[in-house]
Amino acid sequence: MKSSYFLQLPQQTLECRLLYSARKTLAIEIKANGEVLIRAPKQAKDAQIIRFVESKKAWIAQKRLIALQRIPEQKSQFQLCCKQSYSCLGQKLLILGPEVTQSELQQLTGAGTMILRVKSSEPQQVQREAEKQLRQIALREFSHTAALYAPILQVSYQKITMKAQKTRWGSCSSKGNLNLNWKLLFLPPELSEYVVVHELAHLRVMNHSAQFWQVVAAVLPDYLKRKRQLSKISGNFLP
Numbered sequence: 461m462k463s464s465y466f467l468q469l470p471q472q473t474l475e476c477r478l479l480y481s482a483r484k485t486l487a488i489e490i491k492a493n494g495e496v497l498i499r500a501p502k503q504a505k506d507a508q509i510i511r512f513v514e515s516k517k518a519w520i521a522q523k524r525l526i527a528l529q530r531i532p533e534q535k536s537q538f539q540l541c542c543k544q545s546y547s548c549l550g551q552k553l554l555i556l557g558p559e560v561t562q563s564e565l566q567q568l569t570g571a572g573t574m575i576l577r578v579k580s581s582e583p584q585q586v587q588r589e590a591e592k593q594l595r596q597i598a599l600r601e602f603s604h605t606a607a608l609y610a611p612i613l614q615v616s617y618q619k620i621t622m623k624a625q626k627t628r629w630g631s632c633s634s635k636g637n638l639n640l641n642w643k644l645l646f647l648p649p650e651l652s653e654y655v656v657v658h659e660l661a662h663l664r665v666m667n668h669s670a671q672f673w674q675v676v677a678a679v680l681p682d683y684l685k686r687k688r689q690l691s692k693i694s695g696n697f698l699p
Contacts, residue, residue: 465498465513469521476513476520480504486512490523492530538643540590542581548574548594549601550649555590557581591642595622598642605656606638612679615663629655629690632662647693654686 467474476488476496486504489497500509513520540546542557553574556565559581578589599622606620618636625631630640638659644652657679665672676683 465509467496467513467517467520469517474520474524478509488513488516488520490520490527492527494524494528496520496524538646539583540587540594541583542578542586546646547648548645549597555586557586591624594645595642598622598640598645602640602644602652602656605653606660609657609660609679613657613660613664613675615660617660617663629694630659632659632666634666636663647690651686651690651693654680654683654690657683 463478465476465478467476474496476498478498478500480500480502483499483501485501486509487499489499491497498509498513540555542555543560544555546553546555551574553576555576555578557578557580565575576590576593578586578593580586580589599620602622603620606617610616616636617632617638620638620640622642623639624643625639625641628641629644630638632638638656640655640659644655647655658676661672661675661679664675673683680686
């Protein structure tokens with residue numbers, strides 16, 4: 461008995477698994493991962509199976525496409541690596557390991573380039589060290605932004621904490637604490653500015669009512685444009 465059947469589709473040859481059992485009829489099953497199973501009676505002849513599968517070719521192609529489209533997109537983790545260039549606070553950022561010599565450092569650096577030195581080139585250690593330093597930079601940078609806009613919005617906050625939220629850029633607690641995602645560093649400055657203003661505005665209105673957006677618009681008249689831009693690129697950084 462054959463263990464598979466190769467079905468010729470318009471743009472590919474698809475291998476379908478053949479499973480024999482005590483069943484009485486032929487059947488086709490499309491798995492969630494797009495795999496095609498052909499279930500056949502033990503006594504089924506090859507020619508009978510071929511005729512059946514070929515008659516279902518269009519159905520198989522359609523159902524398999526639907527199954528593949530339902531598979532959740534796997535997002536790659538935002539990884540910090542040595543000698544890789546990033547856009548940070550509107551500048552070029554380079555992460556350099558201990559193997560970089562002084563002469564190489566001079567070649568890599570330039571006007572407007574931020575340099576982050578780490579003690580190890582091992583990927584996981586680079587991620588930990590670089591993130592620790594970047595959290596400190598983020599706290600300093602966005603504390604300055606919050607201190608700038610709080611008086612304009614006529615609000616006051618308790619403290620700012622850098623977080624690594626997976627689904628949001630920031631949040632504001634009822635106690636007046638701001639939680640900001642440290643990856644805001646990698647957004648265009650006008651978008652990180654929008655997030656800070658957004659969270660500060662919640663100290664005036666703790667919801668997303670029309671009144672809340674009026675508070676935001678009073679400070680950032682183009683907030684809607686920034687909000688749309690942010691939604692388009694969030695998937696690049698939030699897992």
